[in-house]
Amino acid sequence: MQLDAVMATRPRRSVLPALLLGGPAAGAIVAGYAERLVDRRLGRRKVSLVPHALLTDDVADAPEPHVRIVLDLADGLDETMPQGSGALRLPLLRTCEAVLGTPAAGGDLPARRRALRDRLYEELTLRRPWLGHAQQVASHTGQGFSLAYAAQAVLQVFVVVFPRWVYGLWLSRRSLHWAGELLKGHDRRFLHAALELTEGGRLRANTALVQELLVTALSRDLDRAARPSRFWVYRARRRWSFVVLLGTVGGADSPCKVLLDTWDRAVSKGARAPLLVLGALTAEPPSVAAALTAADVAELYHRPGRRVYALPLADEDDDGAARQWFETNLRVHPRPAAPTDYVRATAPVAALLLVAAAVPVYVWGPDGCRAVEGGEVIGVTDGAECSLAPPGPEGDQLRELERLAAAHNAAVDLSEPHRTTVYFAPVTVRDGSGNTTLNGVQSLRGVLVALAEVNASPGVNHMRQRILIANPGDAFAHGTEVARMILERAARDRVAAVVGITQSRPAALEAVTTLSDGKIPVIGSSVTGSAMVEGPGAPTRYVQVSPSNGQVSAVTTEFVRSRKATTMVLVAHPDDEVFSVDLAAKVTARFTAARTVRVDYSEFGQDHTADDAARRICAQATRAGAFVVYAGRSARLMELLNAMRGRADCTRADGARFGFLAEAMPSGYLDDPAKLTTGYPFAEFSHVSFSPGVGRPRPHHFVKGFPAYFTSRGLPAYVPNSDAAGAYDAVMVAAKATDGAFADEAPDEDFPANAVYKWLMEPGVRDMNGATGGITLNSEHRYPVHRTLYVLGPHPFEYEVHP
Structure with a gap:
């Protein structure tokens, strides 16, 4: 059932994991899916419901099986494109x-490259018949017609020479340099590198x-085919x-197994493909496959993890429920093509034309939201x-909080003194980033709780607070752009302060600096990087x-x-200077470098993968006296733990769990x-918190x-954590500073946001009883x-x- 749903509706993930089934029934299940992906209700005519290809090891005897199996895959997908979805x-x-x-x-190299270009263009004219027809017209013009020879020459230039020259430019474009990088050519341009793959070329025998x-x-072709233009009906x-159905995934010489290994290698280098690979094992699972239990299948395609999984099936038959389900569900059910798809594709253009015709004057309004790549x-x-x-369901939690924010703002009486607090932090994750957590959403919950408390509090010179939610994207990828949006709205929305941030990274530092230069105070929560508050690059109006x-x-x-550890296994992101590298350096200095084993685990890129880090961690952590400290991003922790769980050498010989402390x-x-505790039985987990646990006696009223x-x-009844508590405190500081500025400026309600910053510097907030503890912030204490x-x-x- 889970497979049917993923086949019919592609998840948002950029790469779907491959699933290999083991057991006597595996081959029949995989082959049976080839029948379930077609509709036989039209008699003898089979109509494909989902593009698919069934591959077996029968190609082993074909010339160049490593090439044949990929072409068979492409041909199978091409032949089974559903009706109405285009070629x-x-x-x-x-x-x-x-x-x-x-x-x-x-000939010399330039001549050979030109010959290769001409040959590739000839093949293109076979795939694009209109190009071939144009060549034929140009070649006959002047023979059967009374046109001058000069006219024929001009026509030849326009319909033969010019298109071939443009095609040569297409082959040399930067977007094709990936081939040159893969082939390790001295020149990354496609024609230069491709010469090594022609007959007799240096790399032609390198089958892998x-x-x-x-x-x-x-x-790459399939990734583009799955995402046509939004203005095209095929979208x-x-x-x-x-x-992709692999009927026989066998040993080292199995073409299906080799293809699977190649696919895994390509994906690990960043290739994106909307492929769902389902295979049947005829030998031991390949080394790239991680073991999977039946209970984990439901979440397999909706959570990050490994790229290949092996699921052993029971040798004996079940009670008949699974067989009955297959017998009563004869095919998958993708979204059917509908005539309204044409309306949906053309509606945006029609709407734009209508608005352009009906509204001659542009009315300034909120900057709003913009979809970006990922x-x-x-x-x-x-x-x-x-x-x-x-x-989809990935956005349900955020939509829930947006509704609460809209209701909160609607309840604010704009005729009374009021200001706006902006919550500025990542509340979404980018497809394919590997990030698995939305701590920014939990912080937003703390902001809403605090604003409700602020607006419910009476008092003289007290200003009610509205809220704006600002999303800079995963890892603050669009932080500066969104910071400028906030500045553009600052006067109109009466912005008093910006809270949140939640991350220490160069992009966040740049965005905060943009706001600070725009004279908007920023109050961070869940931010620890030293560069944010110390040094010449620290923004002026940031605490x-x-x-x-x-x-x-x-x-x-x-x-x-305190845990009597003699060796610290310190995990850090080498590409995260502001937070992880800084924290790791400070921890190492305190614990001493001689007793610290550093393990690098890249936040982005493939230099230090989760598998590499897991191997090094497990080798050290299982020794006596070792303790693991994770000084990396919480969003990258799940992938690392999954990689460690897949290793047999990550369990101590005595069965005891080793200590594992995460910064977050x-x-x-x-x-x-x-x-x-149940998902990762090899370690005993703890984490640093800026607020006490909810079970402490006499908790802060925020806890209830x-x-x-x-x-x-x-x-x-969401449970508060350190992120929510910190965001709550940030709003309370902002509200206290806003009221203080209002008291200084009263009865003038139109004081600038810079007045809030000045009050925050002097007199500032002193010994405020926050959810995270006592807080003093002023010109001398930025944290x-x-x-x-x-x-x-x-x-x-x-x-x-202490200081």
Whole structure:
């Protein structure tokens, strides 16, 4: 059932994991899916429902099986394109196929490249018949017609020479340099590198490299085919996955197994493909496959993890329920093509033309939201103007909070003194980024709870607060752009301060600097990077309620020492200078470098993968006296833990769990700690927290008020964590500073946001009882220097940090 749904409607992930079935029934199940992907209700005529290809090891006896199996895959997908979804164009693959069929040519290198270009253009004219027809017309013009020879020559230039020259430019464009990089050519341009693959070429005998080139080309073609223009009818009709059925995944010489290995290698290098691979094992699972249980299948295609999984099926038959389900569900059910698809494709253009004709004068309005590459929506909204949430269930939590924000703003009486607080932090993740957590959403919950409390409080010179939600995108990829949107709205929306940020990274620092230069105060939460508050690059109008990396390193080191550890296995992102590298350096200095083993795990890129880091961590952590400290991003932790779980050498010989302390945990694990203890039985997990646990005696009123806010609005009783508490405190600081500025400027309600910053510097906030502890912020203290920090987990720990 899960497979049917993913085949019919492609998930948002850029790469779907391959699933290999083991057991006596595996082959029949995979072969049976080839029948379930066609509709036989039209008698003898079979109508494909989803593009698919069934491959077996029968190609082993064919010439160049490594090439044949990829071409068979492409041909199978082409032949099974559903009705009404258009033809499948595979320009990159067909070009590479033509290169492999090109005989060796003599002459110097430029001549050989021109000959290769001409040969590839001839193959193109066969795939694009109109080009061939134009050549024929040009060649006959002047023979059967009374046109002058000069006219024939001009026509030849326009319909033969010029198109071939343009095609040569297409082959040399930068977007094709991936082939040159893959082939390790001295010149990355396609024609230069492709000469090595023609008959007799230096790389022609390298079967692994040739197949990887073809698979990468096919993946790129399919990725583009799955995402046609939004103004084209096929956009709505290509929501299915391209299905690859591997009937016989055998040993090392199995063509299907080799193809699977090549696909895994191509994907690991960044290739994107909307392929769903389902295979039947005829031998032991390949080394790239991770073991999977039946209980994990439901979440397989909706959570990040490994690229290949093996699922053993029971040898004995079940009670008949599965067989009955297959017998009563004869085919998958993709979205059918509908005539209204044409309306949907043309409606945006028609609407734009209508608006352009009906509204001659542009009326300034909110900047709103903008879709960007990676499936995200960035921008600024009051909760009602537009939605920042991605479509589908991934955006449900954010849409829920946008509705609460819209209701909160609607309740503010604009005739009374009021201001606007902007929550500015990533609340979405980019497709394919590998990030797995939305801590920004939990922080937004804390902001809403705080604003409700602020607006419910009476008082003289008290200003009610509205909210704007600003999303800079995953990893602050569009931070500066969205910061400028906030500045453009600052006067109109009476912005008093910006809160949140939640991340220490160069892009966040640049965005905060943009706001600071625009004279908007920024109050950060869950931000610890030293560069945000210290040094010449620290923004002028920025403070934070969270501790710095120096303070986090103190509680981290003291906790590890309290666990009697003799060796610290320190995991950090080498490409994250502002947060992870800075924190790792401070922890190492406190614990001493001689007792610290550094393990690099890249936040982005493939230099230090999760598998590489898992191998090194497990080799060290299973030794006596070792303790793991994760100084990386919480959003990247799940992938690392999944990689560690897949290793047999990650369990200590005595069966005991080794210690594992994270600077921050993904919100999903904080909401349900059992996921850690049951899902990853090799370690005992703890995490640093800026606020005490909810079970402490005499808790801050925020602990009870947080779940009560949501249950009173018909929502689940969310449990507050450190991110929510920090965001709550940031809003309270902003509200206190706004009221202080209003008291200084009263009865003038139109004071600038810079007045809020000036009050925050002097007199500032002193000994405020926050949800994360006592907070003092002023011109001398850009972050709370006297703090008690906590470690939550099976061994609760707290440490008072002094300057």
